Amino acid sequence: MAPLLEIKDLHASVGDKEILKGINLTVNAGEVHAIMGPNGSGKSTLAQVIAGHPAYTVTGGEIRYLDQDLTDMDPEERAQAGVFLAFQYPVEIPGVTNAYFLRSAYNEIRKARGLEEVDPIDFVDLLEEKLKVVEWGPDIMQRAVNSGFSGGEKKRNEILQMAVLEPKLALLDETDSGLDIDALRIVANGVNALKRPDNAYVVVTHYQRLLNHIVPDFVHVLADGQIVKSGGKELALELESKGYEWLTGVAEATAS
Amino acid sequence: MSESVETLVNREYKWGFVTDIEADTLPPGLNEDVIRAISAKKQEPAFLLEWRLKAYRGWLKMTEPHWPNVQYPSIDYQKIVYYSAPRTQKPLGSLDEVDPKIRETYDKLGIPLTEQKILSGVAVDAVFDSVSVGTTYKKHLAEMGIIFCSFSEAVREHPELVQKYLGTVVPGSDNFFAALNSAVFSDGSFVYVPKGVRCPMDLSTYFRINAQNTGQFERTLIIADEGASVSYLEGCTAPRRDENQLHAAVVELVALEGATIKYSTVQNWYAGDEDGKGGIYNFVTKRGKCAGPRAKISWTQVETGSAITWKYPSVILQGDDSVGEFYSVAVVNGRQQADTGTKMVHLGRNTRSTIVSKGISAGAGQNSYRGLVKVMPRADGARNYTQCDSMLIGNRCGAHTFPYIDVQNRTAAVEHEASTSKIGEDQIFYLKQRGLNTENAISMIVNGFCKEVFRELPMEFAVEAQKLLGISLEGSVG
Ligand SMILES: Nc1ncnc2c1ncn2[C@@H]1O[C@H](COP(=O)(O)OP(=O)(O)O)[C@@H](O)[C@H]1O
């Protein structure tokens, strides 16, 4: 079977500035990959490029997803094909309820797959199950999408969306940052509950503490737009004690 | 912006067709004889002709105002046709007598003129060019003492009511365009709801400009007597033509003690093409008076059309404890310009007003909010809350806010909040990442932005407004 995601020598820039400088990464169904690395090394850029953010131009290499060329597809087509990005900074959509937003997204994806749309009443039943994943009551669904949500609530909302949309490839960009212990446990449990043999996770994180809950099969270190080291879960522990300097030769950048 | 966004094309204005009907039209130009001719055609009583002439003489001394933040070539008032009516042999007795071509036009517009559609519960008055072509549901309303008819008919059948209230809110001398309207207005709608009666259905008027070079000058007068209540809906479209057409309407609302009037507009006049050619100049005076205690007047407007929109639906809060509301969505795209807002004039004690304005600018559109909150010395305990939000789509458009606050009473509380946001690439990307295409993403963001206004609209109108918004913003992000 073809890998879920296969990235070869990927280069990407913003304007004239090259940010990704030759990334190679293969992710198979059933795997969890952690991506670590100093601030500003290109972790978010990698996730955004996979999802198709228009600010970035792919200048070389390829991204294949289930043997399709992802770079040819619009962001919504990628989403409809099962690519999901949990944003580092989820966006607020004032005036649009979480329920309406999630149902629209769910139905758009179903439509694209030739399935029938789900009406609001059936969707409530479906939601009830999914809300359990993030230990939330139904009230959250009547609030406007991420509007006035705390940092932790926004991250939990990303996981809720992931639970509803059931992606094949989930990219989690620092979903653990800024979470207290409880929220971290909820987010991690959510991911573990949704893990299946036919889907895969790419988890961008700074902290070992998340990886205590979501155990990665592979850990990659990204520095200055390249993967400078890959290993098993023990690499994360090593990074925790030693920092990144021994790999990058430079102090951690201050930009993020 | 991404390519998929850029390749979205502007959908054609689908209401832009012209109906070919025989019309009874006065030659272009304006003088006292034209006014006499209009009045004679409509068999008006002497008081009305006098009233028109007085307004006309006042208008001659006025100059066209240029303070709004809009730009257009000067209007030649002698080139405008002031009266154009579909030719009919005799006064219309029933709906079946309406010219089938006009019926067809309204069918195309989706207006429920036919009896079966009347069952859907909206009473409709339709104004085609200058005259009203049919008022539905009249009998049922008449049993409750509610008068809902064309203005001309009200002049014939209820001259005492017209004489008593006409010009009491917007005098013939009020402003340049109101004076012009007072001199030449041809038709419009009239509503009277008697004491204590709650009008059981929404009353609705559709305005349609068809003839070429015709100005549309309707006059609407709505009176809710003590304790009465009524909800009134107004919708408008026009054919697409290369030359600009002037629409200078006047709407007067009178709410007596304890009465409520809710007035909703979805305005979708032709906006001109992408180069700014053609389109309606919508210069309208709308004002309501809460004449007695505890009266309430609420304006809700969704303005998506017109080349230029210039209007300030206002409320004079004369009665103690009276309430004025203004909920507005104004959208400009292409080369549209809008200068719109409201005036809330607090005269009575404990009067309250709420203003919620949502301006959306796209393309090269220019959108200005202009609002006045005035609290007079006697208005103890007056309160106003104003929220004024602007949304920008793209880099070529503009949003401007001109709030004027004039408080002459120390016990008054006036609160103003304003915000400007930009539909960002990140917001759109977020929704696309969840599977929505660009159009749906923009529509969702914009509808969310307008939510506080849409929820004030009657259900059917709200759905229509949401669709219109989607259409008028199509292709706007690029
Ligand atoms: N949209 C953008 N415009 C300009 N520079 C960007 C943009 N996105 C990322 N960058 C730059 O690219 C580099 C990598 O950023 P990012 O991918 O966010 O790093 P990380 O997620 O690893 O902290 C940084 O120097 C950042 O400033």
Ligand SMILES: [Mg+2]
């Ligand atoms: Mg990042």
